[in-house]
Amino acid sequence: MSALSLGIDTSNYTTSVALVDQNETVIYNQGILLEVKSGERGLRQSDALFQHVNNLPLLLKDLPRGREIEVVCFSDRPRPLPDSYMPVFRAGKSLGQSLAGVLDADLVTVSHQENHLRAAIFGSGSPVLKDPFCAVHFSGGTSEILLATREGIGFRCEIMAKTLDLNAGQLIDRIGVLLGCAFPAGKALEVLAQKAIDHDQGKHCIIPSTMDGMNFHFSGQENQAKEYLNKGVDPSEVAYSLLKAIAKTLSKSISRCRETQSFQSVLFSGGVMSNQIIKSILLKELGRSGLALHFSPGIYARDNALGNALLGMDHYKITGGSLHEKS
Template identity: 40%
Template sequence: MKKVLLGIDTSNYRTSLCLAGEDGEIVAEAKRLLRVKPGKRGLQQSEAVFQHVMNLPELSDQLRLNDWEVAAVCASEKPRPVDDSYMPVFKVGEGLAKSLAVFLGVPCYLTSHQEGHIAAGEFTARKRPAADRFLAVHLSGGTSEILDCERVSTGYRIHKIGGSIDLHAGQLVDRIGVALGLPFPAGPELERLAQQAEGTFRVASVVDGLQFSFSGPEAALLRAAGQRTVLSAEIARATEQCLCNTLEKALRNAVEAGWSREILIVGGVAANQYIRKRLIKRLEHPAIGAELFFCDPAYSGDNAYGVAQLGWLQHKTRTLNC
């Protein structure tokens, strides 16, 4: 039987399980978006926890664990790799990981959701940053951060150097999308809607050094949506355009301040093709000289593949030290 490691991620948006081999091959995976009622902009933690508890037995059965040699289990235990980072949903996956490890008689490793996104980005990108130290940008419904990221034997050493001071990029997309009548999470539908736009409507971006704000743009976009004087497609494109301009300015400031020119962009918002193409065009211009790396769109959203890869790194480090 092939030796695999089980990765588990129970975020506020998706239940995810992944079996990955030592070579990085995904041998089996099962994931499910959490259900959000129409018109709502997210879930309370208690409801998300309940849905994870209900999803995990069925998703676990889909993996057919008896067909593989499970070497270890790894789960994301918290949102970010800092001491005060906590969210109840991740305790569901952590509890399952620890229980399975006991029953299977294998090690259990823990990591963070953010590190899982970065690992998924690195292991699915067409090309990885050449240097061990690079910039990572994490854009999702719960995080919009610019990170000084350094590879270490068990994962990453991360230091936040910038990001949003209020709303996150994914929150902006979802709030505008729901206001336009789109389902939550709104990212894919907003991107499709924006393709019909001519780009006649824009809102200002707010950037101060490496920090930025989305509350002002949100107010302008919601006002336009409420007044119905601007086509929905134009509002959707203006949302994308605001995100692009904000990130471009902040990352230009980072490069000019001496941070790495190699920039890995991960998280659900990074799946947007308009945003990808726009940032590549602007930031890889010779005048700036950055090099951008993107996760495979299929793994930009919440997933357990990066968690499994980090588990392998921890497992191999432990084996070497034994």
Template identity: 40%
Template sequence: MPERFLGIDTSNYRTSAAIYNAETGEWVNRGGLLTVPEGAIGLRQSDALFQHTVRLHEKIEALPQGEVRAIGVSTRPRAVEGSYMPCFLAGESVARSAAHLLSVPLFTVSHQQGHIAAAALSAGKLDLLDGEFLAWHLSGGTSELLHVKCGADGLPDCTCIGGTTDLAAGQLLDRAGNLLGLPFPSGGALDALALTAEPEKGFRPKVNECKFSLSGMQNQVENKFKTAEPKQMARFALETVANAVIKATEQAREQYHCPILCAGGVMASQIIRARMNKRFGGEVSFAEPTLSGDNAVGVAVLAAKLCNR
């Protein structure tokens, strides 16, 4: 049986299917952003579920054909009680049907666990998944600093020890991008614009026990929009997020002396990555940009890990 594994992830903003070869480490991901109306900064769950249902078969059909040993699918945002989003039903329904027809095992994981596995694969550090580390999951809907260990079930056991107490980092950046007329999600375009600006210190949010608030930062960004060039406002927003992330990481490292893994679409920012690298050097690892955002590769990696236990 070939060591090929199918992963499926239907997050709030991207439909994704992937094949991962556990023998070679090679992967193929086929994903696409959902359509968000111009000027909007999000989608209703019913709209996201509909788009996933219509598009998922196209992503799977675009994958290289061949047998798979098992199928993995994300069924919830986080591996905690009560974590639920209807959009994941689209992927779960297809995955359960395919596993039944192919007579292969089905493994369910969380979207967050998939992000972490994709980052570990991309950084060339899959061995982290068998140990202990700190992980940032920084995206449009999540800004969590996690203490991660390998759970009894073989999956990443994530305990949230810090992050935002209100507005997610990605939400702040998307709202900044909306002010500038950038497409949603705005992270990539905002980062590109910010890289053309002069160095900017940004605002330093108060960080206490690895936790911080970003809701007040929206007012700071809006004020910057009124008084500064667009590129400078973009830089200000990203440097502000970087300041909070670095301070929270420093506080966490006082208690947990272990490596740091960075996952999630916001962590694709060149500005945030450069700041983290400068502060933590070889102790911090990142997913490459194509595996920073939502994808099914990490889900397939976890299916391989569980199948081979």
């Protein structure tokens, strides 16, 4: 019978559990979005941790039974760096260690960022990415452009460019909440922006990129969006211009990174990269660059535990199922 790998991820806004077999067939992949009070733009770590502890039993309750789990893989930190830490990951770590002990399964620990990259590779059709490749991780907690290389079962990630203030997801959520959207506001803001596209609007609402070499700023875009709204500009036009600014910023930064680093492929991951308007602009901006652009469906771009389950299975295949802990 095929071996199974269980993945657990407790990020800042989603509790998720996934299960895959040796053929990378997704048997289970479910998550619960953390609850944020109306009008709020986030959660304290202590509140998020409490919700994860309550959500994990609900997700495990529906986990398919009757097959043996050989590997348990969880995210224990935000990035693959020794000093990377965030309290919310303790919930997944505690459960993962307990389950591995009870099931006599291999225990694999990786970072949340590596989980994102592995899920995005799977979601984009499992392309063969020549090392090093460019990996974009744009979410509510991270806005980084990485030079990534496969290393064992995970990735070595070197930051080529990053935000110097707000993350792209924070920018979207702040303006979205200001417009009355529920948090997280990404999907609602995309729907609103689509109205401007459908009505051929947004041409007189321009929010430019703010670059600092390869790095970039997003706080200025927040202020400009607020100014347009205060002047009475249609919210759909502002929403579209904001998403366009994020896409243009990302395109410029990737192009500048390529001037100093050698990579042939770009992998897009993180919740912001599930936005179809941003994707369409990036395809237009980078379409003639010669780069291979790899996008993943939203279910695999946003926070989820599938990458961890796949990384656990990578470990199982490499080690032949022998007990081994990777940290």
